[in-house]
Amino acid sequence: MLTLASKLKRDDGLKGSRTAATASDSTRRVSVRDKLLVKGTCKVHFPDPNKLHCFQLTVTPGFFCFVLCFLIDEGYYQGGKFQFETEVPDAYNMVPPKVKCLTKIWHPNITETGEICLSLLREHSIDGTGWAPTRTLKDVVWGLNSLFTDLLNFDDPLNIEAAEHHLRDKEDFRNKVDDYIKRYAR
Structure with a gap:
């Protein structure tokens, strides 16, 4: 069974290597909020x-x-x-x-x-x-x-x-x- 939490984790792993240096703090806050929302x-x-x-x-x-x-x-x-x-x-x-x-x-x-x-x-x-x-x-x-x-x-x-x-x-x-x-x- 596919869960959104695992999908988000996998997506973050792909994005994290490319965008970690350029992501703003507000983007990270939204991402954390969204993870909590669906976790x-x-x-x-x-x-x-x-x-x-x-x-x-x-x-x-x-x-x-x-x-x-x-x-x-x-x-x-x-x-x-x-x-x-x-x-x-x-x-x-x-x-x-x-x-x-x-x-x-x-x-x-x-x-x-x-x-x-x-x-x-x-x-x-x-x-x-x-x-x-x-x-x-x-x-x-x-x-x-x-x-x-x-x-x-x-x-x-x-x-x-x-x-x-x-x-x-x-x-x-x-x-x-x-x-x-x-x-x-x-």
Whole structure:
């Protein structure tokens, strides 16, 4: 199984020999942050090794997510394992990959049937943060992972019922999320 942490480590080994002398401190800080973000939280699985354009991503909000979530008071999804099915179309990178959540989840930005509200997965977005040919699959992975932390958005929900539930009763919302994790995300 390919993990993002091992991929980042391998990529850093290749880049490190070429760019160590020229990399700025801010680039290193971003790199460290990105490593912490995905370390132990995302794994890629290819159900059919002959179809590299179709893969599953497992996002497991972990310690870093817990720390970040604690800071923004949204640590609802820690402990769950959430499966996403990704298909990279023939027209990639001019169009975004198609992503669906396979795990039933109670989330304001993911419906119970798996549709995802993440602007970078849109070909066109009003705010200019939609898909662009310069985006990569790494951006998609970070975006999906961030749906459990800093991109968790109750103000512009796809699952309106979940967002309203959170607005009405945060404790009951947390209980329902916990119930979904126990039933569907272990």
